[in-house]
Amino acid sequence: MAVIRGRGQVSASLSGLIIIALVLMLAIGWIGAPGQQLTELVMYLLTAGVLSLGVGAAGVFWLRRGSGRLWLQMTVTYALGIGIALFNVFLTVQLMFISSREFPLLVLLLLFAGVVSLGLGMSLARTIGQRVTALHVGARALAAGDLSARVPVTGRDELSDLAREFNQMAEQLAASATERNRQEAARRDLITAVSHDLRTPLSALRAMVEALVDGIVDDPATVVRYVATMRSQIDHLGVLIDDLFELSQINAGALDLELQRVAIGDLLSDVVIGLQAQATAKSIALEAAIMPDIAPVPVAPRKIERVVYNLIANAIRHTPGGGAVTISAQEVGDGVPTESAATANDWVLIEVADTGEGIGPEDLPHIFDRFYRSEKSRSRATGGSGLGLAIARGIVEAHGGKIWIESAVGQGTCVRFCLPRERR
Ligand code: ADP
Numbered sequence: 001m002a003v004i005r006g007r008g009q010v011s012a013s014l015s016g017l018i019i020i021a022l023v024l025m026l027a028i029g030w031i032g033a034p035g036q037q038l039t040e041l042v043m044y045l046l047t048a049g050v051l052s053l054g055v056g057a058a059g060v061f062w063l064r065r066g067s068g069r070l071w072l073q074m075t076v077t078y079a080l081g082i083g084i085a086l087f088n089v090f091l092t093v094q095l096m097f098i099s100s101r102e103f104p105l106l107v108l109l110l111l112f113a114g115v116v117s118l119g120l121g122m123s124l125a126r127t128i129g130q131r132v133t134a135l136h137v138g139a140r141a142l143a144a145g146d147l148s149a150r151v152p153v154t155g156r157d158e159l160s161d162l163a164r165e166f167n168q169m170a171e172q173l174a175a176s177a178t179e180r181n182r183q184e185a186a187r188r189d190l191i192t193a194v195s196h197d198l199r200t201p202l203s204a205l206r207a208m209v210e211a212l213v214d215g216i217v218d219d220p221a222t223v224v225r226y227v228a229t230m231r232s233q234i235d236h237l238g239v240l241i242d243d244l245f246e247l248s249q250i251n252a253g254a255l256d257l258e259l260q261r262v263a264i265g266d267l268l269s270d271v272v273i274g275l276q277a278q279a280t281a282k283s284i285a286l287e288a289a290i291m292p293d294i295a296p297v298p299v300a301p302r303k304i305e306r307v308v309y310n311l312i313a314n315a316i317r318h319t320p321g322g323g324a325v326t327i328s329a330q331e332v333g334d335g336v337p338t339e340s341a342a343t344a345n346d347w348v349l350i351e352v353a354d355t356g357e358g359i360g361p362e363d364l365p366h367i368f369d370r371f372y373r374s375e376k377s378r379s380r381a382t383g384g385s386g387l388g389l390a391i392a393r394g395i396v397e398a399h400g401g402k403i404w405i406e407s408a409v410g411q412g413t414c415v416r417f418c419l420p421r422e423r424r
Pocket of ligand 1: 315354372373387
């Protein structure tokens with residue numbers, strides 16, 4: 001700062017000297033002033049220059065200290081400048097050439113010019129002051145938590161740029177506050193859902209254990225039934241805890257993906273075989289239509305098995321007896337809604353379609369959300385945790401793929417996901 005100020009004083013003195021030299025050259029070359037007058041002129045210019053510089057420097061010092069309102073500082077600076085200019089002109093005129101008849105007229109004209117300049121300067125200062133005040137009020141409102149505070153943007157000068165940037169900053173703050181609120185609400189919902197899902201089987205278990213311990217139930221057939229139910233509740237709790245662990249790893253980006261080149265057809269067939277008994281028990285036709293010669297894909301096999309298992313288990317669960325669940329796989333290029341799918345056969349597309357109850361359009365946008373169940377009571381009764389699709393999406397996206405769902409109530413559901421043929 002000191003350096004800048006020092007430079008300012010040096011350049012002001014230098015300009016003063018240049019002006020004096022110019023005036024002298026003009027006086028000699030143009031007017032042809034004699035030596036005596038030239039000495040007087042130099043003396044006068046030096047005195048007036050030093051005086052003007054002194055007053056000007058005091059004004060600038062006052063301005064830099066920022067005492068008083070901005071518009072007042074600017075107005076005083078204008079007044080100072082105009083005052084110095086008028087003072088110099090009066091002095092020059094008195095010392096030199098003008099006759100006493102013309103002098104009052106010149107004074108009037110100069111005063112008129114001074115008042116007009118001061119008026120214009122004042123109005124400019126007021127406008128700038130008001131715009132700075134608007135920014136100040138906006139910043140104060142923002143600091144007090146009013147994230148809707150914006151300032152008017154007028155013109156294209158530096159203050160407008162500042163106002164525009166202020167508004168952008170306020171916009172970003174509002175957006176991040178909304179996102180923070182959304183995440184907090186999601187976290188609250190998650191805790192509520194987790195505690196509910198843990199509490200329900202635990203309460204059932206406690207009731208059954210107490211009934212057994214207190215001897216309320218002693219008939220052997222009922223005891224066996226109780227134990228079987230307790231076992232299924234414990235299994236359910238185990239699955240829920242595993243799902244939650246998997247989901248937390250997905251959300252933390254800590255999913256352990258040990259990619260191997262896997263023949264996707266074989267992987268799908270293994271899962272289908274594993275679920276065949278479940279489908280047969282419900283009289284559902286479970287079929288696989290896998291295109292031959294699909295080149296091996298780099299995937300974490302256990303994870304992709306998990307995805308396919310979740311999708312087929314859902315399809316079986318939501319398809320009534322006599323229906324069908326079909327699994328297909330093919331290589332695709334165009335048509336996959338992923339921007340980077342430019343060249344042919346870039347992706348392997350896997351599809352799980354059923355002829356089940358379908359999903360209503362009001363549920364479809366939320367179906368991949370954690371703990372979302374389209375018909376809560378029924379799905380909970382059938383053992384779904386509401387995490388299957390969220391986990392499937394997390395795993396597919398961690399592979400650089402994409403998953404989506406189409407469904408029509410009463411007609412069936414089709415879940416598709418694509419995996420990149422090459423590691424991305
Ligand atoms: P869940 O463990 O409850 O099945 P998911 O995340 O796998 O949880 O599925 C969320 C909800 O989506 C399910 O509760 C169900 O209502 C609906 N859903 C999923 N797949 C199907 C399907 N094939 N047909 C009809 N509804 C489905």
